[in-house]
Amino acid sequence: xxxxxxxxxxxxxxxDSSVINCTYTDSSSTYLYWxxxxxxxxxxxxxxxxxxxxxxxxQRLTVLLNKKDKHLSLRIADTQTGDSAIYFCADHRNTxxxxxxxxxxxxxxx
Amino acid sequence: DAGVTQSPxxxxxxxxxxxxxxxxPKSGHDTVSWYQQALGQGPQFIFQYxxxxxxxxxxxxDRFSGHQFPNYSSELNVNALLLGxxxxxxxxxxxxxxxxxxxxTRLTVL
Numbered sequence: 001x002x003x004x005x006x007x008x009x010x011x012x013x014x015x016d017s018s019v020i021n022c023t024y025t026d027s028s029s030t031y032l033y034w035x036x037x038x039x040x041x042x043x044x045x046x047x048x049x050x051x052x053x054x055x056x057x058x059q060r061l062t063v064l065l066n067k068k069d070k071h072l073s074l075r076i077a078d079t080q081t082g083d084s085a086i087y088f089c090a091d092h093r094n095t096x097x098x099x100x101x102x103x104x105x106x107x108x109x110x
Numbered sequence: 111d112a113g114v115t116q117s118p119x120x121x122x123x124x125x126x127x128x129x130x131x132x133x134x135p136k137s138g139h140d141t142v143s144w145y146q147q148a149l150g151q152g153p154q155f156i157f158q159y160x161x162x163x164x165x166x167x168x169x170x171x172d173r174f175s176g177h178q179f180p181n182y183s184s185e186l187n188v189n190a191l192l193l194g195x196x197x198x199x200x201x202x203x204x205x206x207x208x209x210x211x212x213x214x215t216r217l218t219v220l
Binding site: 004033035041042043045088092096097098099100101102103 | 141143145151152153154155158166198200202204209210211212213214
């Protein structure tokens with residue numbers, strides 16, 4: 001199947017870490033992406049990981065990939081109110097087709 | 111170097127009308143994909159163009175058609191608009207991997 005699944009909602013306190021989870025079904029995925037979408041806006045590419053990697057760190061963002069379980073996570077360290085948005089994971093298939101999850105709404109409260 | 115651009119940004123149509131949306135890819139990108147994002151959902155793949163031909167297609171009716179020009183820019187056409195076609199339409203361009211998205215065209219069908 002083509003399913004990519006995410007939890008719908010996450011609420012964290014400012015300064016804490018956020019962890020957003022994603023599961024996918026296709027073992028032929030080449031890249032896995034994380035996008036951020038703010039209200040009324042388009043998609044902003046946050047980071048991506050090649051399918052042959054286990055971890056990628058980029059400033060406050062850490063991506064972990066468990067290929068055996070087909071599980072991807074995005075950790076945001078020191079979460080700020082400006083991080084409040086919807087986060088989408090996307091599974092990149094051959095020929096650049098992306099399959100998106102339903103999105104996780106991250107709410108950061110002071 | 112401009113990224114992916116789309117026009118128009120907003121559009122209002124009535125049921126039964128036809129609409130054309132436009133996308134200019136990032137410089138050097140030869141593949142253009144179109145996605146539909148309904149309110150509260152993740153983007154859904156409509157179709158992809160490469161070398162001026164439709165290379166792959168998602169689960170969308172024939173009312174959705176497209177075109178790619180020699181300069182790699184692309185159009186998405188939707189005929190016989192339905193209320194359910196109201197959505198944010200996103201264009202992504204890519205070259206051998208990572209995709210970049212345009213800001214989207216928000217289509218409202220009344």
